Amino acid sequence: MDTMDGNTELRxxxxxxxxIPDWIYTSDEIFARERxxxxxxxxxxxxxxxxxxxxxxxxxxxxxxxxPVVVTRDAxxxxxxxxxxxxxxxxxxxxxxxGNASEFICPYHQWMYDLTGRLKAVPFRRGDRGKGxxxxxxxxxxxxxxxxxxxxxxxVVFASFSDDVEPLDEYLGPETLEHFDVVFANRKLKxxxxxxxxxxxxxxxxxxxxxxxxxxxxxxxxxxxFRLMVAGQKSxxxxxxxxxxxxxxxxxxxxxxxxxxxxxxxxxxxxxxMALEDQEFIRFVPEFDSxxxxxxxxxxxxxxxxxxxxxxxxxxxxPRGPHAMDMYWTMFGYEDDDADMARHRLKQGNLxxxxxxxxxxxxxxxxxxxxxxxxxVSDRGIVMLDPENEGGTxxxxxxxxxxSLYRHYREVMDL
Amino acid sequence: MSSNLSPAEARELRFxxxxxxxxxxxALDALDVESWPDFFTEDGFYRVTARENIDAGMTVxxxxxxxxxxxxxxxxxxxxxxxxxxxxxxxxxxNVRVNGIDAxxxxxxxxxxxxxxxxxxxETRIFQAGQYRDVFVRTGEGLKLKSRDCVYDSHxxxxxxxYPA
Numbered sequence: 001m002d003t004m005d006g007n008t009e010l011r012x013x014x015x016x017x018x019x020i021p022d023w024i025y026t027s028d029e030i031f032a033r034e035r036x037x038x039x040x041x042x043x044x045x046x047x048x049x050x051x052x053x054x055x056x057x058x059x060x061x062x063x064x065x066x067x068p069v070v071v072t073r074d075a076x077x078x079x080x081x082x083x084x085x086x087x088x089x090x091x092x093x094x095x096x097x098x099g100n101a102s103e104f105i106c107p108y109h110q111w112m113y114d115l116t117g118r119l120k121a122v123p124f125r126r127g128d129r130g131k132g133x134x135x136x137x138x139x140x141x142x143x144x145x146x147x148x149x150x151x152x153x154x155x156v157v158f159a160s161f162s163d164d165v166e167p168l169d170e171y172l173g174p175e176t177l178e179h180f181d182v183v184f185a186n187r188k189l190k191x192x193x194x195x196x197x198x199x200x201x202x203x204x205x206x207x208x209x210x211x212x213x214x215x216x217x218x219x220x221x222x223x224x225x226f227r228l229m230v231a232g233q234k235s236x237x238x239x240x241x242x243x244x245x246x247x248x249x250x251x252x253x254x255x256x257x258x259x260x261x262x263x264x265x266x267x268x269x270x271x272x273x274m275a276l277e278d279q280e281f282i283r284f285v286p287e288f289d290s291x292x293x294x295x296x297x298x299x300x301x302x303x304x305x306x307x308x309x310x311x312x313x314x315x316x317x318x319p320r321g322p323h324a325m326d327m328y329w330t331m332f333g334y335e336d337d338d339a340d341m342a343r344h345r346l347k348q349g350n351l352x353x354x355x356x357x358x359x360x361x362x363x364x365x366x367x368x369x370x371x372x373x374x375x376x377v378s379d380r381g382i383v384m385l386d387p388e389n390e391g392g393t394x395x396x397x398x399x400x401x402x403x404s405l406y407r408h409y410r411e412v413m414d415l
Numbered sequence: 416m417s418s419n420l421s422p423a424e425a426r427e428l429r430f431x432x433x434x435x436x437x438x439x440x441x442a443l444d445a446l447d448v449e450s451w452p453d454f455f456t457e458d459g460f461y462r463v464t465a466r467e468n469i470d471a472g473m474t475v476x477x478x479x480x481x482x483x484x485x486x487x488x489x490x491x492x493x494x495x496x497x498x499x500x501x502x503x504x505x506x507x508x509x510n511v512r513v514n515g516i517d518a519x520x521x522x523x524x525x526x527x528x529x530x531x532x533x534x535x536x537x538e539t540r541i542f543q544a545g546q547y548r549d550v551f552v553r554t555g556e557g558l559k560l561k562s563r564d565c566v567y568d569s570h571x572x573x574x575x576x577x578y579p580a
Binding site: 097098191192193194195196197198199200219220221222225271273274276277278281326331342343346347349350353354355357359360361363364365367368 | 463464465467468471473474475476477478479480481482484485487488489491492495496497498499500570571572573574575576577
């Protein structure tokens, strides 16, 4: 259903967390509530990597939810974020994707903001030859874009509109921090470039996709065919931060036998007539202090951290109403990568992204799900796998961390 | 790359490259991904990347293939493993320009491209606008791409990109 017409009460199905109503993905009313309580509420939202803003004066356009913000590094090296909106007439004044500036001047009436987002100049504030101008009591300190709270961890910058949000490490929780730090704590990042795509699906579906290891061995024929992930390999889901954040981990094991029963269940996900001509492509070069060759982290509400073999990146989710989201991908390696590793990362980048061997599958599946929600008469889906668990688990055949997310979501959303 | 071509030579090369691009587009519009790697040399390089990255000196590619084996692996993935809704494409290639030829005969050229995508039960849309930045070499089988960089302006990929540009 597209709207709440005929369903005036937003009442979660009586069965509870095993049943998810379609209207959380399609309703404008729900989207507005998510904006207020989640994105503008007490959450930490990803806005930038410090490696994108290496020098004083560097800035980029970014988003908290669907709210445009400017992220800057000031002359002292501190990171700031403020709404990309002139305090005067509301213009989204910063139009360049990124750049270097000493201040921002709104083009309409040339109000000027410094790199911290504070209003510094208003032309003709005192009028012209004694006429016009701002009222005498006008104080520039009382006007300016909304400035956000900032927290960083190992070069990853988060922002919050809320003053009530807990400290970032508490917000993320130990299980998330452990795998996050494997990627970010030890080596200096080098940004390799960006992808951007618009997905015709609700933004929560991206979180669900990565909290759903069940699909990995079934949708992704590529993963199964080239033994990057099959049921029976070592894998786990770690959950923290009130059930919101998850890390899907797996360890590639070329020697693992695939049992007859497993193979039978996966019969449509294998292509036994395929072999890679370029075997180098899926080689894993050990470089991390971790038993896992893959960790995919969903950090509520807008960040994915991808460590898939040697291809690394973050995905920034920008929701665009209930039916669409933009994905901003920043792919990176490390400053100390040698030429071979730099090349290997670029090559392995083909796995993920809007044209990735795995990325295309997910983007299509998410769109198909949204199509189902929009056009059908049935009104709910089910997430019942692995009923003994909620949150973390050690089997791929589980939806336990989708349920833990929705326990938290229902609480925040009063549903 | 020195532009040491006479106007007549440049015109003739341009015509040859236009013929090449017509066949290239024809193969992709027929969704004949298996023949796509044959437009490249054995060590041919192929990348699809946003103009945003090129302008910033960033090396990443949405698609980044180094050599014909890797191009064939991508073709096989498109045919056999990737999951996507059926679609038709039109590659329109124009504004071919020959920029020069080096001492070994490598030809540097460029062209604009436009890809129209049609999903079933949906309207045709402009999927991508971009520029090919090419290096061709002459082989026993005619011109082949030593490298093709597909640099797209289109800032947001609509959903995903299944077939090559």
